Amino acid sequence: MNLLQKTIAAITVPDAALASRVTAALCTRSGIHFGQLGDALARYIALTGERHPAPPQTSVVISCADHGVAAESVSAYPPETTLNMMCNYLMARGGAANAVANYVPARLCVADLGVNADTAGIPDLLYRSIARGTANMTKGAAMTHALAIQAIETGIGLAADCAARGDRCILPGEMGISNTTSSAAITAAILRLTPEEVTGRGANISDERLHHKVEIVRRALAVNQPDPQDGIDVLAKVGGFELGCIAGIILGAAAHHILVVLDGANTTSAALIAHAIAPNCVHALLASHASLTEHSQPHALRHLGLTPMLRLDIRLSEAAGSSIALRMLELMLMAWAATDASPRCCEPFLLPPHRTLPASSATGENTYDIHAPNRTVMDAAQYRLDNLAKPIHSLGFLEHIAVQLAGITGKIRLPSNSRAALCLLSGGEELPAERHAIISAMTAARDIDVYLFPTAMENAECHAAMHAVAADHPLLIIGSMGSDAPAVRTALCAAAEGGALVLPGDAATDHIVREYCVISPALTHYVLHLLPEMITAEIDAPAGIVGILGLEIVHAALHIMNDMKTFTEAKVAVAIDGAGAGRQVRE
Structure with missing residues (x-):
């Protein structure tokens, strides 16, 4: 039995009885209806099995990889931006993920799953490279079946590392130029939707490039014909190494009873992969915010049975929205502890x-x-x-x-x-x-x-x-x-x-x-x-x-x-298309 099979076997459905009693008591005693925040509290309590769990120790895990489909010019940023941003996280320390880790606060982990560069000299990088980027999915499968499993098992390993450290929550994020194209294709394949229904603007591309991106998703699906019922097949044919890693993080977290808070369309498409492999992993998931522009995310969340608690118009999967949801969950834990305390003075x-x-x-x-x-x-x-x-x-x-x-x-x-x-x-x-x-x-x-x-x-x-x-x-x-x-x-x-x-x-x-x-x-x-x-x-x-x-x-x-740092301070490439072109500068 390989690591993936062992992990799937370890995923169980949490006993929700304790959580139901807690949320009912909170509502009855306080007279307050907390909506989806009450549901988030219940999910975390069910995962831990504790009446009063401590606020979760947390890691922000950013998985990075390049995509062969970037050759089709579907992004507003050049392919080298993936490497630029990975260096930004760990050297300039000026990405949104860095700001998020400061805000939570949380440990920030950055992993190279398949960046198309020599990354050996980047300090504190978790080198987990599978290959230097995926193949162009418009010309065939993005990766082999074996590499897809390797990407997932790498994520399972990262989740195990978090569990060994004592984490009870993981905020996954990603960096990979053109990966919203893969996310759209994943969602279209698993949910049997059209490219128009799932393809969004990603890094705020122009109308012309958006139309081209829709056609690229259509071409990738037609060439590869991924099996909607086989999450690994979908990942191999139209996915990315970093998306496979996030799917593995979700599976590993579920096996270790660790909460995962989803952030944006890309982490949600990775959750679709994980759910297709092991449906019970959904009990370890929370949805943080709804995306207004990435059309794949609402469809994916409905399929997963998750309701976001925020609407912030965030279009960046660096845990910005999920960190806010986590901080609100911490406040819910405090509200419950205060309500259940005796005497109330x-x-x-x-x-x-x-x-x-x-x-x-x-x-x-x-x-x-x-x-x-x-x-x-x-x-x-x-x-x-x-x-x-x-x-x-x-x-x-x-x-x-x-x-x-x-x-x-x-x-x-x-x-x-x-x-x-x-x-x-x-x-x-x-x-x-x-x-x-x-x-x-x-x-x-x-x-x-x-x-x-x-x-x-x-x-x-x-x-x-x-x-x-x-x-x-x-x-x-x-x-x-x-x-x-x-x-x-x-x-x-x-x-x-x-x-x-x-x-x-x-x-x-x-x-x-x-x-x-x-x-x-x-x-x-x-x-x-x-x-x-x-x-x-x-x-x-x-x-x-x-x-x-x-x-x-x-x-x-x-x-x-x-x-956060500017493009100049972080030495990151600026936009070459869409609303950012001409407005973003690197001096």
Whole structure:
């Protein structure tokens, strides 16, 4: 029995009874419906078999390989970019994967599965090369059946290494120019879909190149006729070494009861391969975010029975989306531990600081001094984002948030550890003990200050206090505890006047904020709406809890802005096609 067969035999279905009891208890005691985040908690608990598992020790594993189909000019970047980026991860340390590893935090592992270059001199590289790239799949199979198995077993070995280290979670990612073409072909083959249904823009290619890419996928499928029921056959004929490695990581992780959080279309297509080989591996998988432009991913996730919890318009499989989902899962573990604790006794929240605004400052509802964001700084921030070593606009909402923060604060790069606060506006209601415990646990874990604004505060006093909090906290969550709309409006205007980015922390607050932004459009520049634009997990949580979770998206954006390097700094080739051509520069 070879390694692959032994691994398949070791994959079992976790006992979900404990997880069901836990999530039912969390919902019943807290009165909060956490949607897909509750499902994520249940899946992790089922995998571990523990009532209160610790937050998972994690590795980000980036598998790299070249593709022969790159000769068909289906990418916006030249083939040498695969090598450039591998060097970036390990030498310049300026890729999105590096920023993600800093943000989680996690160990970053980079493996050469088949880069078409001599990589012996790259420090800390895991050399697992199978061949120097696959063959051109439009002219025959991308690899032999034996090499496909070798790629999968290499991934199984990497998962075993993570298990031996004590990891309980793996965030897989990849780097391989033209591999979205392989992903599209894999999805089309296994799900019996047309090339048009599964082929996306990848690294943001032009319309003309997209049409050509569709035809390349069609040609590869026609030439190779992969068997939809045989995952290894599909991998061999239209896959890539790095995609086979990720499939192996999934299988190995499932055998070791390790959680795998999928990130983007390429890791999801690899999951299709793993699922075709061993369907029960799906119990070790979480879907992090939905892709809006890679058409293969929604089809693949439906086939796997997975529902993403985020929608961030990320088009980069370097664990940017999966890292956010993992951080939210950690908060769910804290929420459950706080709910299940006895006795439930928490420190009271802080009262807001007492400040008197200068006589020139506003105290009336419609006379706040809210400045327009600094357009010059925003343009400079966008220029930096465009020239970070990644496909242009590939980080979606994370890029929008970084630019928005630049305009509000006047700083191109706000520090990754910028202070955050949760301001709870009380309408006189008592916060149930379980919810108090959940909020206390979540905010303590993320070093978020919590201020309680009682209903007795007058408008001017609330305005002065919120302005003071905003001046010290550029990231500000406003949550409602039965507070009325005028109080929310006062808090929103004062926070914007104080120069903070405002996250409406729950559905009730968000509704009031949206209504008031219609009346006062200048406020829209200071607001980051989370529901349903970014968080799609169907959460029904009051008192700012959604904002606490959503703050993870902001922190990820800050790490992207601060930790990534430009094309020049990382010595990576710029785009030669699509939206990035001419806008991305290497000086």
